[in-house]
Amino acid sequence: MFETDVNVWNYVIGAYAVSWLTVIGYTLRLWVLNRRASRFAAELGGDV
Amino acid sequence: MQELKALSEERAPKWLIGLTAIAFMAVAGAQVFGFITSPAAEQYQHSQKIMYVHVPAAWNAFLAFIVVFWASLVYLWKRSEGADLLAESAAEVGAVFTGLTLLLGSIWGKWAWGVWWTWDPRLTSTAVLFIIFVGYLALRSFTEDPERRATWSAGVGIFGALNVPIVYMSVRWWRTLHQVQSSPETMSAEYVTALRVNGIAFLLLLVAVLGWRYRAARIQRRAEALHEEAILEGRQVHV
Amino acid sequence: MNKRFIGVFGTVLVLTGFGYLIWGGLGGSLVYFVTxxxxxxxxxxxxxxxxxxxxxxxxxxxxxxxxxxxxxxxxxxxxxxxxxxxxxxxxxxxxxxxxxxxxxxxxxxxxxxxxxxxxRHSNEYKAPPEGHRPADTYEALIREE
Amino acid sequence: MSFRSETNRVAAVAWKDLTTERRSKANFNAVLFLAALMLLMFGFALGPDAASLRLAAAGIVWLTIMFSGNLAFHRSYQVELEGGALETLLLYPGARSSIFLGKLIANLVFVLLVLMALIPIAIVLYDIPVGPSIPLLFLVIFLGTFGFVTLGTFYASMASRSRAREVLLPLLLFPMLIPVLLASVEATGALLQGDPMGEAGRWIRLLVSFDVIFLGASILAFGAVIEE
CATH class of the missing domain: 2.40.50.140 (Nucleic acid-binding proteins)
Known part of the structure; x- marks a missing residue:
């Protein structure tokens, strides 16, 4: 009805970008956590 | 120290690696599927596609908090370490998905409603749920003694998860700006199918991230326990 | 007055409270807007x-x-x-x-x-009328630009 | 363990806490002073417009009591933690939840006393019209305080024994308090305006159901949480 300058695709692409960034970001955190846990075990085991 | 060495060299289970790969492909595939099969909806145009990430993210968050509730009860009942670790993992994963749900809802809200945020019961109760579980994670990080931490966070987790049904039903109990849940009767068939496909893909992702989070927590805790054991036995320990 | 009594008592309180919240007709309280x-x-x-x-x-x-x-x-x-x-x-x-x-x-x-x-929109998501393929929209989109 | 002896235990714990408080008084005065100060600060922050202050008064008073009451809950466990008395208390036979109920009553009395001193100040500062609905207002004040104190006593039992307790208690407590805060503020606001929509009753009933749920859940969980 209105000649608005909002393009719906900006919102759709924004939403999918946010989703992927969150998922990938959290996966990276999980990777770091797993590595850190293994390193921690190695350090405690005296094998640094 | 053999156990610690073995623990540090432990490989991630094959099924978990496989599941993660499948989950990522499934999510990407489901989104492509959603884009190809769903026409622009009347009124909503293509903004309707935000539904395929927003709704599955919300489902995942609810599921994760139900896992927290269940694992916390099991912990208080059986006092098993595994249940505590599972509750911790599910709480973090649930908080991440709740945060994602809020972000995506905000984007959708700006387009469809005209505001990024409004004090509607659904939005507010979801934000409260998010804050409660951030508090839960803070409680865990501020408490050192493992047993005390487990007991306390089980209490907080159960209290917090009591909010899940309130959030879910808020759109039906109260007058809100947020629409009530859609069902196959209110959606065209192509949208229902695409939403279900995306939901299943997200569910795989949920199981995968839970698995990884649990694995990290388990190794960490096991290493601490083995180390403590070694000290108690008076063995030579390098730190 | 033992553990079991407290368990039952507490559970009854929680369930009563939730039951009243759900079936007590309190829905009208949280009103986001008025007509x-x-x-x-x-x-x-x-x-x-x-x-x-x-x-x-x-x-x-x-x-x-x-x-x-x-x-x-x-x-x-x-x-x-x-x-x-x-x-x-x-x-x-x-x-x-x-x-x-x-x-x-x-x-x-x-x-x-x-x-x-x-x-404030409804929960209805309807596809456009028959004969309108999703691809049409994308093609139209490209043509516009 | 008979019902009678449990009631005695509840009363004994409550009495002990209140006596400690009465002897020192330092805490009561500090909390009351902080609350009065917050009322003043809110007044300055919101500006000199009397009409908008009056509209916001219900929310301000409830927020003030929740922020300042926060301090009271630590004290409830602090004294015992420092003296190692909590362990001794736990060693006695009988139900753990009696300790909880005793502390709950003591905190309730404490916060209600602070409120009794605070409300006249708020009425004067914000020019609140006190209408004919005073009995109902007292009911709302009691119910709101009850919900707040129940959750506060419960969460403080954990937070006061951890590191960073000053941060942790509000972090755990406030999100759970939002339903109570909302219902209390709406009911108070409606009653102060003479209840034009007839909605105060529904908010009060909502408040009652929150109180009952929180009390039940706290009783259930306290026994498990307080154990070492």
Missing amino acids: PTELLARGEAAYETPVRLAGNVVPGSVNWNARELDLRFHLSDGETDIEVWSKGAPPAMFQDTMGVVVEGRYNRAGIFESSSVMV
């Missing part, structure tokens, strides 16, 4: 207090001045009709018969001065 009929029923208290008002846009009542970003329309719940004045562009889905929620105050002149207009 025009409800607002006017407040009488004197309706005027000059911040409130959220919801209804449907009366078809043909919308008056939009794009240059001055001035929006005027009528809002109705089927019984009562209130005129709304607002500044700023409405959301993309704003149109005739659409459900809207406006925030603002009802003034003595009988006009609702709104500071924000929000669209």
